[in-house]
Amino acid sequence: MPTAMTYAEFAAREAHGVSPAYETLSVAVSHDPDVLALLDTLPPAKRQPNLLYAVVTFLGGPVTDQAAFRAFVRERWASIVPEMRTRATQTNETGRCALLLPVLAALPQPLALLEIGCSAGLNLYPDRYAYRYGDHPLGDSPVVLGCDLTGTPPPAALPQVVWRAGLDLNPLDITDPADVRWLESLIWPEHHHRRERLRAAARIAAADPPRLRRGDLVDDLAVVAEASPEGATLVIFNTSVLYQVPPDRRRAFTDRVRDLPGHWISVENPATFAYAGIPDPPDETLYNILALDGRPLAWTRPHGQAMSWFGRE
Numbered sequence: 001m002p003t004a005m006t007y008a009e010f011a012a013r014e015a016h017g018v019s020p021a022y023e024t025l026s027v028a029v030s031h032d033p034d035v036l037a038l039l040d041t042l043p044p045a046k047r048q049p050n051l052l053y054a055v056v057t058f059l060g061g062p063v064t065d066q067a068a069f070r071a072f073v074r075e076r077w078a079s080i081v082p083e084m085r086t087r088a089t090q091t092n093e094t095g096r097c098a099l100l101l102p103v104l105a106a107l108p109q110p111l112a113l114l115e116i117g118c119s120a121g122l123n124l125y126p127d128r129y130a131y132r133y134g135d136h137p138l139g140d141s142p143v144v145l146g147c148d149l150t151g152t153p154p155p156a157a158l159p160q161v162v163w164r165a166g167l168d169l170n171p172l173d174i175t176d177p178a179d180v181r182w183l184e185s186l187i188w189p190e191h192h193h194r195r196e197r198l199r200a201a202a203r204i205a206a207a208d209p210p211r212l213r214r215g216d217l218v219d220d221l222a223v224v225a226e227a228s229p230e231g232a233t234l235v236i237f238n239t240s241v242l243y244q245v246p247p248d249r250r251r252a253f254t255d256r257v258r259d260l261p262g263h264w265i266s267v268e269n270p271a272t273f274a275y276a277g278i279p280d281p282p283d284e285t286l287y288n289i290l291a292l293d294g295r296p297l298a299w300t301r302p303h304g305q306a307m308s309w310f311g312r313e
Contacts, residue, residue, distance in 0.1 A: 003039050003047050004030045010049040013286045014302070019188040021064045022053060028066040035070055038077050045244065046084050050091070050186065055083040058185040088244065090119035090172060091186045094201045095194070095304030096239045096267060097126040098133070098147035102309075103265055103292050105155035107235065110162040112228035112262075116217050116253075117241030118166025120174040120183060121210040122201045127161045129201070142200045151298065151309030162232050164210040167224050171212035174205045194303070217245065218252045225260050234262030240288065240302060242272045258294070266291045267300055282308050 001009075011026035026049055029035050039047045052073075053063050059079060061072040073080065104111060104126055113124050130139035132146045133154035172179040180202055187194045213224055221236075228234045236257055242250050250272070257264045266273070267290050270281075275296045281287040282299060290298040290307065297311030 003036050006047065007049055013284070015049075015188075017285070019190055021189045022049070024066050025049075025053065025063060025069055028070060032070055035073050038073065042081070042084055048089065050089045051084060051087065052080075053188075054089065054182070054185045055080055055087060057189075058083065058087075058182055064189055087182065088170065089186060090117075090168075090170070090183070091240070092119040092122040092172070092183050092198070092201075093194070093239075093303050094122050094125075094129065094143060094197055095145050095147070097123055097129055098131055098145040098304045099239070099267055099290055099298075099300045099307055100237060100265060101126055101131060101159070102149075102152060102155050102307075103290070103297070104159040104235065105157055107159070107263060108233045110160040110232045112163035112232040112234045113161055113165070114225055114228065114234065114236045115166045116168075116221070116236065116238040117244075118168045118171060118210075118212055120172035120179060120202070120205065121164070121166045121212050122174070122198070122205055123237075123239065124164035124166060124210045125161075125201070125204055127158045128204050131155075141204075143197055143204065145197075145304060147304055148306040149309070150307070163229050165224055165227065166210055166212040167215050167217060167220060168212065169214065169216065171214055174202050174209060217241075218249055218256055221253070221256050222260065225262075228262075234260065235265060236260065236262065237265040237267075239267040241268070242266070243269050254294075264293050266294075279310050 007026045007030040011023045015023035015026055056072060057063055062068040115124055128141055129143040129145055130141040132144060133149040136154040139158050183198060184195055187198065225234060267288050270289050275289060278296050286302060287299040288302060289296050290300050295311065298307050298309040300307045
C-alpha cells in the first residue's frame with residue numbers, strides 16, 4: 001500500500017473519533033510529499049503512523065501541532081531514522097486484558113500464561129486488574145479496565161494465574177525508566193487515562209516481574225512453553241502482534257502453536273487470518289478479531305474499549 005494511503009486510512013479508520021491530534025497529523029502527512037519521501041526511504045514495516053508518532057514523542061517533538069510536527073520530522077530526520085529502524089510499536093495496552101478475560105475465566109483453572117510479543121509483559125496480569133463491563137464491575141485494583149461488551153454475559157470471576165511468561169524479539173524491562181518512557185510515548189496524546197493506567201500497571205508488574213525471554217515466536221515457542229507447570233492450563237496468547245510478522249513465519253507460528261497442549265487466544269487484525277462465515281463488524285472503524293484455538297468469537301476494538309461477541313462460548 002502506498003505510504004500516503006496508509007496514513008489516510010489510519011486517519012479515517014483508527015484515529016477518527018479516537019485521537020483528533022493523530023487524525024490531523026495523518027491527513028497532513030498523507031498530503032506532504034517531503035515527509036512521504038523521507039518515510040519511503042524506510043522498509044515498509046517501519047513507515048507506520050504509530051511508530052513515527054511515538055518516535056517523535058520519545059525525542060521530545062510535537063504531535064499536537066501538525067505544522068510543527070512536519071517541520072520537526074524534516075529537520076530531525078537524521079535522529080528519527082535510527083529510532084524508527086530499531087524500535088517497534090510495542091504498545092503494552094492493558095485494556096486488551098478486558099478482551100481476554102471472558103475466555104480466560106471460562107478455561108479450566110489454574111492458568112499458565114505465555115504471551116507472544118509480550119513487550120514489558122503488562123498483559124500477563126489479568127488477575128490483578130479490575131474490570132467494568134458496562135454496569136458490571138469485577139475485581140478490586142488500582143488498574144480498572146472498561147469495556148463495552150455485547151453479545152455475551154460479562155465474566156463472573158477473575159482467572160487464577162500461577163505462571164506468567166513472555167516471548168519477544170526485544171522484551172522491555174518494566175523496571176527500566178527508559179523502557180517505560182518508550183511505552184508512554186506509544187500512548188496517543190489525548191489518552192491521559194491510558195497513560196495513568198500504564199503507570200499503575202507498571203507498578204504492579206515491577207513488584208513481581210514476569211519471566212520474559214528474548215526470542216523468536218516460532219523457534220523458541222516450544223522451549224518456553226515446556227517450562228509451564230504441570231497441573232495448570234497452558235494459555236498462549238497474542239494481541240495485535242502478528243500483523244508485524246511475515247506471512248510465512250505467521251503460518252509457521254500457527255502450525256507450531258496448534259501442536260502444543262493447552263489453548264491459544266488470538267486478538268488480531270482480520271487481514272491477518274482468513275476467517276470464513278463471520279458477521280460484518282459493527283461499523284466502519286478498525287476492529288480486530290478475538291479467536292480461541294483458531295475459532296473466531298468476537299469483534300474487538302484495538303485498545304480493548306469494546307467487544308461485540310458473535311461466537312458460541
